Amino acid sequence: MSIIVPVYNMEAFVASGVQCLKEQTYPNIELILIDDGSTDGSGAACEREAGRDNRIRVYHTANRGAGPARNLGMDLARGDYFHFFDIDDYLVPNAISLLVKAAEETGADLVVGGFAVDDHNKNQRVIPKADHLYRTGEQVRNDFYPHMFMFGEQGIFQSACFKLFRAETVRKHGVRFPDLRRNQDEVFLAEYAAVMKDVYFIPDILYRYFANDHARLFQKVTYDYFPIIQRSSRRIIELVLGWNPENQRVREKLFQDYYYKTFQSIWFLFNPHGKRSHWQRYARMKEIVQAFLDDLPTRDFGETSAVYRYMCKKQYGRLYLRMWYFTWKHRND
Numbered sequence: 001m002s003i004i005v006p007v008y009n010m011e012a013f014v015a016s017g018v019q020c021l022k023e024q025t026y027p028n029i030e031l032i033l034i035d036d037g038s039t040d041g042s043g044a045a046c047e048r049e050a051g052r053d054n055r056i057r058v059y060h061t062a063n064r065g066a067g068p069a070r071n072l073g074m075d076l077a078r079g080d081y082f083h084f085f086d087i088d089d090y091l092v093p094n095a096i097s098l099l100v101k102a103a104e105e106t107g108a109d110l111v112v113g114g115f116a117v118d119d120h121n122k123n124q125r126v127i128p129k130a131d132h133l134y135r136t137g138e139q140v141r142n143d144f145y146p147h148m149f150m151f152g153e154q155g156i157f158q159s160a161c162f163k164l165f166r167a168e169t170v171r172k173h174g175v176r177f178p179d180l181r182r183n184q185d186e187v188f189l190a191e192y193a194a195v196m197k198d199v200y201f202i203p204d205i206l207y208r209y210f211a212n213d214h215a216r217l218f219q220k221v222t223y224d225y226f227p228i229i230q231r232s233s234r235r236i237i238e239l240v241l242g243w244n245p246e247n248q249r250v251r252e253k254l255f256q257d258y259y260y261k262t263f264q265s266i267w268f269l270f271n272p273h274g275k276r277s278h279w280q281r282y283a284r285m286k287e288i289v290q291a292f293l294d295d296l297p298t299r300d301f302g303e304t305s306a307v308y309r310y311m312c313k314k315q316y317g318r319l320y321l322r323m324w325y326f327t328w329k330h331r332n333d
Helices: 011-022 042-052 066-076 095-106 137-142 167-173 184-195 214-220 226-243 248-268 278-295 306-313 316-329
Strands: 002-007 030-036 056-061 081-084 110-118 124-127 133-136 163-166 198-210
Touching: 002 011, 002 042, 002 066, 011 030, 011 042, 030 042, 030 066, 042 056, 056 066, 066 081, 066 167, 066 184, 081 095, 081 167, 095 110, 095 163, 095 198, 133 137, 137 184, 137 198, 163 167, 167 184, 184 226, 226 248, 226 278, 248 278, 248 306, 248 316, 278 306, 278 316, 306 316
Parallel strands: 002 030, 002 081, 030 056, 110 198
Antiparallel strands: 081 163, 110 124, 110 163, 133 198
């Protein structure tokens, strides 16, 4: 059983993150820490942890993002299963035991457990998954709509964490994380869903995920985000519509997700750490809107927000002011 952990400039979280992994009750685990070109003391912190526990292996790479780091981890892993963990989150002590037990008893390619989300105001939302629900891969692909919602009881999409993947299936079909700075999990999950033979859901809350507030997102995403979401959205739409070409709910959800991510990419243009001028933001905003609209086979997918109307009508002045106001309004969130 291999737990794969990318680490980038997270020195303050290495000890606590590794500790909850070392406390797993499942006896046969290896921890693979990939120092993804950290510029702080993360690499040294990983080495210290490896010196204290022979189940830990550390590898250092140039910074390429969590996706390539996880791919390297999968290449180096010796276990029959993969679990992906983010170093600043928390895994309950019996999580791996429950996931492996479910995989062994059912033979499922994918096991999905429940999780909790903590925001920085210490509010917690608990998301149990369906109670021991088994579905074949064909059933999932034929009606993908219930599986598109991370917070739904049959949700598969968004995060690769709180799940167990069968290593043989990953290797047999060459499933990889894309070389993207963000949104790599969703593409990996779509690629895996395309080939998995079955999935099993368990209701137990296994994982605590700490959500980013706006300030932390602005620190993380100082680059142009749209090319990333365009590439990832195109691939996900291609895959999922291949399974559900006539499913209107699936189609609408795919295009709504693409819209929401495009909205976010425009919002990131207003990141104060980005140091763009008003004219640079405005010009790039117009380019993003046009590229997004060019990708849509239809503009009618149930979205009615004012921002979307401004985008469709190319009312760039109104759109710019709306995004500037949104950034100011949520500056302290």
